[in-house]
Amino acid sequence: MTEQQATGDGSTGARPGRRPTMSDVAEKAGVSRALVSLIFRNAPGASDSTRERVFQVAKEIGYRPDTAARTLASSRTKTLGVMLTIRNPFHADLVEACYAEADRVGYDIVLSTTVPTRDEERAVDALVGHRCEALILFGPKTSAAYLTQLSREHPVVAVSRRVPDATLDSVHTAEAKGVRQAVDYLVKEGHRDIIHIDGGTGPGAAERRKAYRAAMRKHGLAEWVRVIPGNHTEDSGMRAAEVLLGEDSLPTAVLAANDRCALGLLGALHKAGVKVPQEVSVVGYDDSRVAMLSHIGLTTVHQNADELGRLAVRTAVERIESPNAPARELVLDPELRVRDTTGPPR
């Protein structure tokens, strides 16, 4: 690393001076503080010309409303809290959809991510601390008990996770249906030795596992059922590949836990010189936009992120408005998207 002084005037301009308040704006614009408040909330009661002048002055002196003060003073924050895992590309798709819908319905969004050093509980605490009016949790892995408790205190919407017997709203895809489509398709192509890499405790994993077993049984393929432990990361795909490559023969098809897992698997297979789909077919799950742009078109079960995000926000807002309405479970249909990583068995 090299360090150099920037070529500027030798010091940052950042004056530690007092940050401008609403009073400063009011004074400079020659109006009352109440009026400024009203204008910034864009409530009716100020003329257009005054409005404009106030905004102008605010800009000049660099005034920005203080969210903390605003939050504290008003009962409402008009804010939705979203918990996500920043490393998950599918979550990025969801976030974009949430913002779009939140804009439409007049809510702000605050983000809180889990990272290896920051668990879900901390992420949620941050959101609650910011007084979000509802929490939208992307694929929470925490216990059902925790979720239930949380939902007693705040409106909570779980995305991509079913919470059986829940007192909270959830929005997710019909996991079983997606898996069934994938298995049906593979069987139709002629596959029998179809294995599944498990998603562990990841969202939807249990349903997918169960659906895989059921679908295999339905096709009279019970004896071929095999579930390799894993999770929803690229790493688990790579590990699964290691396991498989260490055995006498490869299965003819693999149903990965999700796209990330499939990507890891593909990478490892490629490195080992295994041809996809000629030697092994691989199916993902999610159809996150990044996966779509992967080197090779991944056959995967499409989840409609735009719709999922939109519904999550809509559900959250409706829950805020009617806290006592019955809990709802919104289920979207997935859709198998056949692309280039699948074909007939070798």
Next chain:
Amino acid sequence: MTEQQATGDGSTGARPGRRPTMSDVAEKAGVSRALVSLIFRNAPGASDSTRERVFQVAKEIGYRPDTAARTLASSRTKTLGVMLTIRNPFHADLVEACYAEADRVGYDIVLSTTVPTRDEERAVDALVGHRCEALILFGPKTSAAYLTQLSREHPVVAVSRRVPDATLDSVHTAEAKGVRQAVDYLVKEGHRDIIHIDGGTGPGAAERRKAYRAAMRKHGLAEWVRVIPGNHTEDSGMRAAEVLLGEDSLPTAVLAANDRCALGLLGALHKAGVKVPQEVSVVGYDDSRVAMLSHIGLTTVHQNADELGRLAVRTAVERIESPNAPARELVLDPELRVRDTTGPPR
């Protein structure tokens, strides 16, 4: 979509009731409010047993400190604001590194992302509204004037973007060095027809473009210089592929704007049946972890995200502590990582 009532007790438990405050905790624990405050700030002055009891009670009644009130009351928030683009996988790497370092130095982080419907200015406003003590901006594309103005009002650290003559701190990679390494390597492999897909207004793009031209000239390859317009998304890689595939012959090597661009390019080339690296060599830039796990090992210029994030936080904190110190520019050396998308020309 299907909608069903959850199988729970028919209603969310979310009681719209008052949220517990510090006073509630104090009362229930039989101590003073001041003591509770003190305990939650983990300041000295309470016995361990009291501490424990207070936390216990807080948990029971579901109390969480109110960030807004806390922020408003105290002059400091101990919070760093990070602006990112959620769709950018490299930013995910940076965020993780920032959290790790922030934890170490006792700061919180609040995230604000740009999405297609939310520009950088809005993202920054949100951060400032939350009274972040410093702003860390990942690859800001906004004008230098805006950044300069902003840095007059708040400590600002720009990551992955040089701001010439700046009054703000920046942390980035020596772009030119990375590009030079890539071109040197390609030339050594025998390439001459090396083109560059431009990163447009993206962070580092101008430097990379310039360095590409310089490196080509240095090798006496000035007549081969060719820059295709683009940006830092997968899409631009796909578009560039379209352009190239529509011409008489392909270049033998492509230096993509970044990994995402390279990924898009690879996907499109693959679909068109073009073999990489046999027919075309492709080099990315960033070495984001996702790219590493791509189907094929991408040759790319590695930027040390962990170190970049760590330094960004460190710089931000130092700036908060000494607002008038001279602005600094921290430059990390990149490193070419040769993997599987490059080889000798056809």
Next chain:
DNA sequence: GTGAAAGCGCTAACAA
């Protein structure tokens, strides 16, 4: 449109 006043839930400083 103004001006005043109360209060949001907390911090911070003080005296007890």
Next chain:
DNA sequence: TTGTTAGCGCTTTCAC
């Protein structure tokens, strides 16, 4: 350890 006090910057209500 306790209570008290005075704000933090804003919203909200009210009379003007």
